[in-house]
Amino acid sequence: MDGLAFDIAHLLAGSMVLVSFMLLYQDRLSALINVYAMHALILALAVAWQAHIQGAHHLYITALIALVFKTLIIPTALHRIVRRLGIHREIEPVVGIGVTMLFGVALTALAIAVILPVTA
Numbered sequence: 001m002d003g004l005a006f007d008i009a010h011l012l013a014g015s016m017v018l019v020s021f022m023l024l025y026q027d028r029l030s031a032l033i034n035v036y037a038m039h040a041l042i043l044a045l046a047v048a049w050q051a052h053i054q055g056a057h058h059l060y061i062t063a064l065i066a067l068v069f070k071t072l073i074i075p076t077a078l079h080r081i082v083r084r085l086g087i088h089r090e091i092e093p094v095v096g097i098g099v100t101m102l103f104g105v106a107l108t109a110l111a112i113a114v115i116l117p118v119t120a
Helices: 003-025 029-054 058-085 097-119
Strands: none
Touching: 003 029, 003 097, 029 058
16 A cells, blocks of 8 residues: 555544544434444445455445445434434433543553554
8 A cells, every 4th residue: 555545544444443432422322323323434434445445346345235234224223213212311321421431542552552563
């Protein structure tokens, strides 16, 4: 991969991490479903980008499946279920948002610490 392709791949990976933290931060169910759809969209974009860069055309099918199911069908079905059940409240977390975010950062740092020696 050349410089720009590598930078775009890193941008998409960083976006996945950022949106994952957004998932941890959400306290409304409908907003959580919307962020899930955004997460799935970025995943589909990342897979499509890798398909383009690597010339692996079968990955386009994977990206399309992720786009259709995870970005469109599943969130639409979940929104419909939430509306039909009349669930319009906040999610009750076991621990606070701050502690949850701290654990998320710690687990991300642990994942980076584990993978760096393998890739170096």
